[in-house]
Amino acid sequence: MGVTIKQIAETVGVSAATVSRALNGxxxxxxxxxxxxxxxxxxxxxxxDAHARALVTGRVPFLAxxxxxxxxxxxxxxxxxxxxxxxxxxxxxxxxxxxxxxxRLEHALDLLSSRRVAGLxxxxxxxxxxxxxxxxxxxxxxxxxPPRSRVPVVGVxxxxxxxxxxxHLAALGRRSxxxxxxxxxxxxxxxxxxxxxxxIPRDLLGPVSHGRWTVESGREQGRALFRSSSPPDAIxxxxxxxxxxxxxxxxxxxxxxGRDVALVGYDxxxxxxxxSVPLTTVSQPKLELGRVAARxxxxxxxxxxxxxxxxxxxxxxVRRSCGSAPDFATREVP
Amino acid sequence: MGVTIKQIAETVGVSAATVSRALNGxxxxxxxxxxxxxxxxxxxxxxxDAHARALVTGRVPFLAxxxxxxxxxxxxxxxxxxxxxxxxxxxxxxxxxxxxxxxRLEHALDLLSSRRVAGLxxxxxxxxxxxxxxxxxxxxxxxxxPPRSRVPVVGVxxxxxxxxxxxHLAALGRRSxxxxxxxxxxxxxxxxxxxxxxxIPRDLLGPVSHGRWTVESGREQGRALFRSSSPPDAIxxxxxxxxxxxxxxxxxxxxxxGRDVALVGYDxxxxxxxxSVPLTTVSQPKLELGRVAARxxxxxxxxxxxxxxxxxxxxxxVRRSCGSAPDFATREVP
DNA sequence: TTGTACGCGTTATCAC
DNA sequence: GTGATAACGCGTACAA
Numbered sequence: 006m007g008v009t010i011k012q013i014a015e016t017v018g019v020s021a022a023t024v025s026r027a028l029n030g031x032x033x034x035x036x037x038x039x040x041x042x043x044x045x046x047x048x049x050x051x052x053x054d055a056h057a058r059a060l061v062t063g064r065v066p067f068l069a070x071x072x073x074x075x076x077x078x079x080x081x082x083x084x085x086x087x088x089x090x091x092x093x094x095x096x097x098x099x100x101x102x103x104x105x106x107x108x109r110l111e112h113a114l115d116l117l118s119s120r121r122v123a124g125l126x127x128x129x130x131x132x133x134x135x136x137x138x139x140x141x142x143x144x145x146x147x148x149x150x151p152p153r154s155r156v157p158v159v160g161v162x163x164x165x166x167x168x169x170x171x172x173h174l175a176a177l178g179r180r181s182x183x184x185x186x187x188x189x190x191x192x193x194x195x196x197x198x199x200x201x202x203x204x205i206p207r208d209l210l211g212p213v214s215h216g217r218w219t220v221e222s223g224r225e226q227g228r229a230l231f232r233s234s235s236p237p238d239a240i241x242x243x244x245x246x247x248x249x250x251x252x253x254x255x256x257x258x259x260x261x262x263g264r265d266v267a268l269v270g271y272d273x274x275x276x277x278x279x280x281s282v283p284l285t286t287v288s289q290p291k292l293e294l295g296r297v298a299a300r301x302x303x304x305x306x307x308x309x310x311x312x313x314x315x316x317x318x319x320x321x322x323v324r325r326s327c328g329s330a331p332d333f334a335t336r337e338v339p
Numbered sequence: 340m341g342v343t344i345k346q347i348a349e350t351v352g353v354s355a356a357t358v359s360r361a362l363n364g365x366x367x368x369x370x371x372x373x374x375x376x377x378x379x380x381x382x383x384x385x386x387x388d389a390h391a392r393a394l395v396t397g398r399v400p401f402l403a404x405x406x407x408x409x410x411x412x413x414x415x416x417x418x419x420x421x422x423x424x425x426x427x428x429x430x431x432x433x434x435x436x437x438x439x440x441x442x443r444l445e446h447a448l449d450l451l452s453s454r455r456v457a458g459l460x461x462x463x464x465x466x467x468x469x470x471x472x473x474x475x476x477x478x479x480x481x482x483x484x485p486p487r488s489r490v491p492v493v494g495v496x497x498x499x500x501x502x503x504x505x506x507h508l509a510a511l512g513r514r515s516x517x518x519x520x521x522x523x524x525x526x527x528x529x530x531x532x533x534x535x536x537x538x539i540p541r542d543l544l545g546p547v548s549h550g551r552w553t554v555e556s557g558r559e560q561g562r563a564l565f566r567s568s569s570p571p572d573a574i575x576x577x578x579x580x581x582x583x584x585x586x587x588x589x590x591x592x593x594x595x596x597g598r599d600v601a602l603v604g605y606d607x608x609x610x611x612x613x614x615s616v617p618l619t620t621v622s623q624p625k626l627e628l629g630r631v632a633a634r635x636x637x638x639x640x641x642x643x644x645x646x647x648x649x650x651x652x653x654x655x656x657v658r659r660s661c662g663s664a665p666d667f668a669t670r671e672v673p
Numbered sequence: 674t675t676g677t678a679c680g681c682g683t684t685a686t687c688a689c
Numbered sequence: 690g691t692g693a694t695a696a697c698g699c700g701t702a703c704a705a
Contacts, residue, residue, distance in 0.1 A: 009698060020676045025700060035674060050472070052452040056390040056399070057698035060681045065390070066455065067401075069431075075415040078609070082410050085436050092446070097403075097455060100434040102419050112426070118340055118386040121400065121431060138340065138384070220613060249613050256615075275412070279554060279583050281590075281615030343682060354692045359684060369690055391682035394697045 008051040017045050028053070065123040068299060069099035070146075071113045072128045078274040079291060080128065083146065086295025087126055094303050096123070103129055110135075117142055124302045126295070131156075141305055146298035149192060157305065158314045159298040163193045166287040166319040167200020170241050170269050173285070173321055175204055177267055177328070179239035181211045185226045185251055186243040187218040197243050197271065211237050216247075223250020231258040238266055239327075245270040245277045248284055252326070256281075267327040283324035290317050342385040351379050362387070399457040402633060403433035404480075405447045406462045412608040413625060414462065417480065420629025421460055428637050430457070437463055444469075451476055458636045460629070465490075475639055480632035483526060491639065492648045493632040497527045500621040500653040501534020504575050504603050507619070507655055509538055511662070513573035513601055515545045519560045519585055520577040521552040531577050531605065545571050550581075557584020565592040572600055573661075579604040579611045582618055586660070590615075601661040617658035624651050 010028075014021040019038060027034045027042040028051075034042075045051075059065050068091050072080040088098040099122055103109035110129060116122045117139060124142040131143075133151040143156055150156040174182060184201065186194045194215065202210065212230060216222030223242060230236055231254055242248035248270030252262050262268050262282045270277055273288035297315050344362075348355040353372060361368045361376040362385075368376075379385075393399050402425050406414040422432040433456055437443035444463060450456045451473060458476040465477075467485040477490050484490040508516060518535060520528045528549065536544065546564060550556030557576060564570055565588055576582035582604030586596050596602050596616045604611055607622035631649050 010700095011698080021699080022677080022701080023675060026675090029700080031701095033674060038674085050452060052449060054394070054698050055453045055455040056393040057681090058700080059390040060388070060394060060683090060698080061700050063681080067433075070434075075419050076412075076609075078410075078412065081415050084434060085409055085438075088434060088436055097433050097435070097450065099401075099431050100404075100418060100422060101431070102422055104419075115386060116431065118384060119389045121389040276610040276613050279610055279614070344684095345682075355683080356685085356693080357691060360691090363684085367690055372690085388682050391697090392684075394682080394699090395684045397697080 008049045010051075010053070013042065013046055013049065013051055017041050059120075065120055066096050067099055067122040068096050068124055068126065068302065069101050069113060069116055069122045070126045070128065070295070071101045071103060071110065073103055073105050075100065075102045078276070079272060079289070082291035083128060083295035083298075086292035086297075087146075087299040088295075089292075090296045090299035091303070096303070098299075105129075114138060124306050126298045126302055142302075144298050144302040144305065146294055157301055159294060159301055159317070160315070161289045161294060161317045161319050163196035163319075164200040164203070166271065166289075167197040167202075168204050169200075169287055169319065169321040170197075170271075171201040171204025173323070173327070174201075174239055174241065174267065174269065175206070175209070177239065179209070179237075179267055181235065181237040182209050182239045182241065183211050183230050183237035184213045184241050184243070185223060185230075185247050186213070186215050187222075187247070189215045194243055197241075201241055211235075218244050218246060220246045220250040220253070223247035224254045225250070227251035227254025228257070231255065231260065236260075236266075239268075240266060241269045243271050245272045245274045245284060245286055248286070248326075249276065249280060252280060252282065252284075263326050263328045269327065273322055277322075278324065280326075282326050285324045285326045286322055287319045288322045289319050293317055340384070342383045344385075344387070347376065347380055347383065347385055351375050393454075399454055400430050401433055401456040402430050402458050402460065402636065403435055403447060403450055403456045404460045404462065404629070405435045405437060405444065407437055407439050409434065409436045412610070413606060413623070416625035417462060417629035417632075420626035420631075421480075421633040422629075423626075424630045424633035425637070430637070432633075439463075448472060458640050460632045460636055476636075478632050478636040478639065480628055491635055493628060493635055493651070494649070495623045495628060495651045495653050497530035497653075498534040498537070500605065500623075501531040501536075502538050503534075503621060503653065503655040504531075504605075505535040505538025507657070507661070508535075508573055508575065508601065508603065509540070509543070511573065511601055513543070513571075515569065515571040516543050516573045516575065517545050517564050517571035518547045518575050518577070519557060519564070519581050520547070520549050521556075521581070523549045528577055531575075535575055545569075552578050552580060554580045554584040554587070557581035558588050559584070561585035561588025562591070565589065565594065570594075570600075573602075574600060575603045577605050579606045579608045579618060579620055582620070582660075583610065583614060586614060586616065586618075597660050597662045603661065607656055611656075612658065614660075616660050619658045619660045620656055621653045622656045623653050627651055 010021050010024050014024045027039045070087050091098045101113045126146050128146045130148050145158045150158050214226045216226050242251050255262050260266050270284045270286035273286045277284040277286045344355050344358050348358045361373045404421050425432045435447045460480050462480045464482050479492045484492050548560045576585050589596050604618045604620035607620045611618040611620045
């Protein structure tokens with residue numbers, strides 16, 4: 006550690022320039038010298054200083070992934086995918102957890118202006134004014150870009166996800182279907198519902214309710230449903246946490262999930278498969294999301310023509326919460 | 340973006356050195372010039388180049404956290420804690436997910452020699468030979484240091500965790516207690532069992548079995564237990580995933596967790612609270628682990644006398660899987 | 674094939 | 690109080 010190109014040059018008896026060329030595999034170095042340089046560098050454990058190199062080449066070997074909450078089971082997989090892809094291109098991945106605090110997002114943008122990182126993968130919504138300072142060095146992952154901003158977006162097709170659920174539920178022959186969701190203003194709420202509507206008969210859809218993306222909210226919304234005079238016999242919860250809450254409410258009401266009420270979630274977080282009645286749900290390609298987002302970003306940075314905004318495909322994972330039931334095993338439907 | 344100290348200097352009509360001093364709050368700049376420089380810098384959105392600064396100061400504003408699997412719910416919280424602490428000291432956090440591949444750990448060590456990062460928080464076990472190249476720039480978090488290596492360690496007191504469980508179970512008046520665990524070679528397996536033994540009557544402890552740290556393994560070990568002629572009426576599973584598996588096995592055997600069999604897990608991952616019978620478990624201070632590890636590392640880098648190896652305290656979280664049961668609410672016992 | 678010279682953007686050490 | 694000037698470690702025209 007602390008070995009410089011100059012020291013290598015000195016002991017080998019050549020100039021620093023030659024060492025640089027040799028180590029970077031550039032032409033114009035005799036095979037003999039090349040060998041000696043290589044072995045000397047290996048012996049002393051030389052490794053070029055990243056910052057000196059960044060300074061002269063203008064290329065920074067860092068990317069940052071900005072997430073609202075890394076403890077939310079959705080994001081670690083995205084992070085893993087992004088890191089894999091970044092590593093493939095010689096970059097390391099910074100993690101920025103905003104905890105939904107706006108000043109942390111500002112901090113992430115500062116990383117860009119101080120050139121700590123070459124680009125940002127934003128998995129949190131950004132405001133409009135912020136988009137200006139970041140042209141070409143940012144890609145959105147799973148969230149909308151600021152309006153009129155030309156920031157590339159990589160996302161998962163929520164409407165298709167809704168359709169997958171609709172098709173599955175329609176085939177079950179249930180009589181009344183309820184939709185339980187997060188905030189009405191969230192686009193994913195709306196798109197998942199729209200997809201559902203695409204695939205089911207009009208008169209099948211009963212109550213639609215909104216709340217937060219939490220277990221508690223699911224429990225409350227479920228309680229309200231089961232308390233009504235004509236409770237639904239099928240429920241689509243727009244994420245898994247809501248679904249867990251609905252399942253609790255069902256259990257409270259003495260109803261058996263999978264028999265008395267069919268239940269479908271969304272996201273396929275780990276707990277979905279471990280619930281008392283394993284949850285049929287829509288799996289998002291989280292790893293792929295991170296991977297494609299990182300790739301898109303790196304391409305944009307390299308000045309390659311930005312590929313089209315990517316829309317990845319979710320898939321239905323059938324478990325036992327709708328009554329069909331191959332034991333604890335999981336059957337996947339593409 | 341791309342604004343340099345020189346450009347600021349030119350438009351303000353001073354030298355680059357003065358701008359540097361002014362912006363860094365160093366003495367020796369007149370209040371008038373200082374103002375003008377500050378406002379000009381703000382106007383052009385100047386932000387110093389991190390790499391140029393690193394080059395000259397020798398201080399690198401990056402730390403790396405190395406984890407075996409970021410999708411394991413234990414690590415995101417550690418990451419969040421480490422990032423918070425790093426941010427407090429002006430550092431950003433790199434994430435390296437090894438996926439248990441040794442070459443990825445090597446890669447992390449390369450980050451150090453190329454000075455991409457100032458230090459490493461290792462949450463994966465490292466070999467002995469590797470410790471040499473990293474003296475003073477590494478701290479272990481939740482795993483043992485390589486033998487005879489003087490690398491600081493921050494961990495959680497597994498033996499105390501075992502004791503907390505033992506005390507709780509002993510008070511329940513059950514007749515036969517089984518211990519279900521991960522690999523016998525893992526130190527945490529052994530320490531948690533040792534702690535358990537500290538607190539329970541000798542003849543209470545029945546079968547001790549080992550497997551992997553997974554749901555499936557828990558289900559298998561549980562199945563074996565319930566199939567025996569004298570099944571236990573209490574079980575301590577050495578992590579939550581195992582406990583979930585045991586709960587499944589109990590359910591398969593027609594036994595009710597919390598009534599027929601008391602069950603305790605370990606880790607307090609999210610799913611523990613969401614299980615069909617919310618799980619009594621031992622919560623590890625994951626955030627704190629990351630925080631303290633990062634702090635220890637930064638202190639070591641700054642040459643401060645390395646604080647003593649830290650051993651954090653776990654705490655018992657009582658839910659419903661042992662029969663005592665304040666509804667779905669969670670009661671915490673310090 | 675190899676060496677010299679310069680610049681990347683910043684901080685630090687001198688003078689003045 | 691302020692301004693040259695020299696590093697920091699590396700890559701790269703250009704000259705030899």
